[in-house]
Amino acid sequence: MAFTVEDAPWWTRATVYQIYPRSFQDSDGDGIGDLRGILSRVDHLAALGVDVVWLSPVYRSPQDDNGYDISDYQDVDPSFGTLADLDALIVALHERGMRLVMDLVVNHTSDEHPWFVESRSSAGSPKRDWYWWRPPREGTALGDPGAEPTNWHSFFSGSTWEPDAATGEYYLHLFSRKQPDLNWENPEVRQAVYAMMRWWLDRGVDGFRMDVINLISKDTTLPDGPVLAGVWGDGSGHYTDGPRVHEYLQEMHREVFAGRDAALLTVGETPGVTLDEAVLYTDPARREVDMVFQFEHVGLDHGPGGKFDPRPLRLTDLKATFGRWQAGLAEVGWNSLYWDNHDQPRVVSRFGDDGRYRRESAKALATLLHLHRGTPYVYQGEELGMTNAHFTRFDQYRDIESLRHVAQARALGTATDEQLLAGLAAHGRDNARTPVQWDATPHAGFTTGTPWLAVNPNHVEVNAEAERADPDSVFHHHRRLIALRHEDPVVALGDFTMLLPQDEQVYAFTRSLDGEALLVVVNVSGEARDVDLADAWALDGDGGWGPLVLGSYPDGAASPTTLRPWEARVHRRG
Known part of the structure; x- marks a missing residue:
């Protein structure tokens, strides 16, 4: 039951931009980003061309987990501003043709709620x-x-x-001890949550990104899990995609979204979700959510010791994962496409080259992602090619997950400080949370005060002002990718076919719809590469791949079938 051009929802051709408010823009000099700061930057979002802004939590909170511990669902934390500021942001976005999606954190509350x-x-x-x-x-x-x-x-x-x-x-508490889990078995809890959601929709919000929503249903017998290292066990099998989660989401749809869902966007964050479960969550006929975030591809560079035990990415593993999800949700359901978010390191440092080929690899990885079938998500600063923080000391980190990992590893003696610092530098969440780099001034134009988390020193070269002024920048390449999805139905809805599945350097695939076809070829390396696609894609009269729709190098396609380092090209069948 694939979508057609006639019946496809609006979000199939949309791009979502995530804002982590604490690090986006500070308006009052206290070093913490806020709603008025976001309001001052909405024209940047409009220039980029995004359709939806997803706002990470701005609710009242003790900030134990940077706002994901909520003490009042219907008020704004004073560090971010007021409800009136949020209302003004909604109006400003709507005036520019953008929607606002709020973060919904209802697996748990703050212990101060x-x-x-x-x-x-x-x-x-x-x-x-x-x-x-x-x-x-x-x-x-x-x-x-x-x-x-x-x-x-x-x-x-x-x-x-x-x-x-x-x-x-x-x-x-599946997360911090200050984040007690709500008991969704209790119908009073569910009705209180639904009432709160309706209150936000009535206020003008256009949907929700639902934090760890597939964890809300637990096995009520609460069995032990298989023992991990030490004394603790893995209980995830007893609360991931739990026994009543689909029932709860269908009830939520009836109680909250029914009658106005065509204009809204609902996306579930679903750690550990299987492809089969994702089909159930996103099947339009089941009326649960529009799409889900899965985490397979961002676990491919985790070693045996988990996320803080990094290993190099194998491109064939990435192809296998993306290809499986493209095929699995081709007829029923829908994919979310992302590299970065507030919980993931910067993709240009993670899977690209944030040194010599920072610009080229950022553009190549963006092309690879945005040309898949699904709704792309751009995390703040990703459109600028922002890099990891490259912190070298423990006292530079602020994230609760990272700091507790260090404390536990030291207590158990499972890693040296050198290994711990290497793990945090690669995968710590603070990599995504350094302030957005707006210009080359002190603190990157983020604040006139002292930022809550140190600004990346490379903001002198990497910043929005410089990016917008350069037509060959990462920013303008993102803008062209977003526009292509708006304009060309094959990008939004076309079938996906993987090419060269065993190649460890080149990622290639086709998209096709109603006789139209695009070829996407990306060199995921710093070495030039000749690419032979003769068996999969007809060459044109000049021995190339057809008219160039979009390229990541400013001079187009310098060679018919040779890719330069980190070059990405999109061709149309001639």
Whole structure:
């Protein structure tokens, strides 16, 4: 049931831009980005040509996990501004033809949310069952080693269970201890969440990116998981794509989106999701979400020790993963396409070359991604070719996940400080969170104060002002990619066919629709390469691949079938 040109939803030809507000633009000199700062930069987004802005959380929060620990879903944190500022941003985006998508974080709240404060007040609280509370294991006392109700390991290190001395029980937190998990088994919880979502839609918001939404349904028997290193177990099999998650999302659609869903965008972040589950989530007939974020491709450079144990990417692995997802959602469902976000390192440093070929590799990787079938997501600064932070000291990092990983590894003696620093430099989340580089002035034009996280020193060369002034920049290449998706139905809806699946240097594929066809060829290396596609793509009269639609080098295609280092080309069948 593939979409046709006549019935395809608007988001099939759209591009989404993610803003991490803390690091986008500061308007008041306190070193923290805010809503008025974003408002001052909306013309940058309009010039880029994006259709949707996804705003990471700006809700009231103690900021234990930079806003993903929410204490009030219906207010803006003072560090970001006011509800009036958010209303003004919605108006400004709508006036420029852009939509606003809010982050929806409803697997957990902050431990300072009034719901949890009441739940924690006594074992007999009316809201006790709004969260997951359990007594210590039989024969143990609260706080004893091994007394936790399950052996599950937290995403942020240690146990998922926090003891509460006042009531003598533990509460569940898959993430930080200050992020207790909501109990979606309780219908009152679900109705409270749906009411909040309707409130935002009525305010003018155009949809939601749903944080770890496939974790909201747990196996209520709470079994132990297989033991990992040390004492903790992997409980993910008991809460990932849990037993009632599809029921909950279908209920959410009925209660919140029905009747206005054609104008909205809903995307679920779904760590650990399988392709089969993704088809269920995104099948339009099931009315759950429009698309999901999967994480297979951003795990390909993780070693045996996990994300902080980096290894080089094998291009054939990337092709196999992307190819599988393109094929698996070809007839039913829809892909989200992304390299970067607030949780991932910068792609030009990760899979590209952020030194000699920074510009070329950033443009090549953008071409590769945007020409797949799905909705592309651009993370702030990606359109500028921003790089990893290249921090060299532990005290430069701010991210809770990174700091807790270091503490745990040191306690267990599983890595040296040199290994830990190398892991953080490669995959730490702060790589994506350094302030956006607007110009070459001190602090990159982000703030007049002291930034909450250090600005990358390369902002003197890599910044939006320089990018916009250079027609051959990463910025303008992104702008052309976004425009091509708007203008050419084959980019949005065409079939996908992988070419050269075993080549470790060249990534090539075709897109075809109603007799039209595009060839995408990308050299994912710093060495020139002759490419033979004669068996898959007819050569034109000049021995080349047909008219050039888009190229990453300013002089077009210098050779009919030879790619220069990190060159990307899109050709139309002649």
